[in-house]
Amino acid sequence: MKIAIMGAMPEEIAPILEKLGSYKTTEFAKNKYYEASYRGIELVIAYSKIGKVFSTLTATTMIEHFGAELLLFSGVAGAVSPELKVGDLVVASKLSQHDLDITAFGHPFGYVPEGAVYVQADMKLIELSKEVALEMDKNVKEGIIATGDQFVANEERKNWIGNTFNADALEMEGGSVAVVCDALNVPFFILRAISDAADMDASFSFDEFLETSAVESAEFVMKMVDKIVNKTI
Ligand code: 4EZ
Secondary structure (H helix, E strand, O other), rough: OEEEEOOOOHHHHHHHHHHHHHOEEEEEEEEEEEEEEEEEEEEEEEEEOHHHHHEEEEHHHHHHOOOOOOEEEEEEEOOOOOOOOOOOOEEEEEEOOOOOHHHHHHOOOOOOOOOOOOEEEEEEHHHHHHHHHHHOOEEEEEEEEOOOOOOOHHHHHHHHHHHHHOOOEEEOOHHHHHHHHOOOOOOEEEEEEEEEOOOOHHHHHHHHHHHHHHHHHHHHHHHHHHHHHHHHH
């Protein structure tokens, strides 16, 4: 069993590498991949760099080059739902691309022919996350994540994304990772901890809470790995 754990930024995977202690570093396609064995399973860990293109490259590489059979994403996000506060965890039920727009041809936002507005995450992993949440006594919201190549720091844009995609949180990689995993038949799980409210204060809030929120997300994802290990032995 080989599990991929990915983030977009160094801060998002640092707590995971720290927990593992030792790992092997391999360079591939202008990025670094960290391989380790953990409780009898294999892990491949990487941060992609920010955005849909880099995250597509990394997810594909982890699956096609490193042979990952399951992918877990850990990182931070901007809140869309007013229920979500800094530090809260969101599990993606499904994901969309909020900046994909061929509406000039009568198609809905986020849709291209032979694609879909939403990609569904793996139900079994979502169920597993509910067990982890109970055990950790954490409140985790299952919701829709909207992805685009923009750091949203604008109430109007945020509300548009919320209304158009029924999104609860937004970020810049989940939707593309979802497309890759869905196409390659690899079960995936996208977890995000809130770092900001995607409003005019977003950049300040992001800078202040990136590290602490990234740790929240990483700790939860490692508990997911533990659960998966326990179920496979
Ligand atoms: C992208 N990530 C942010 C990267 C920001 C600055 C150097 C998550 C995220 C986010 N994305 C947190 N808050 C966000 C927001 N308001 N809009 C978009 O995945 C890099």
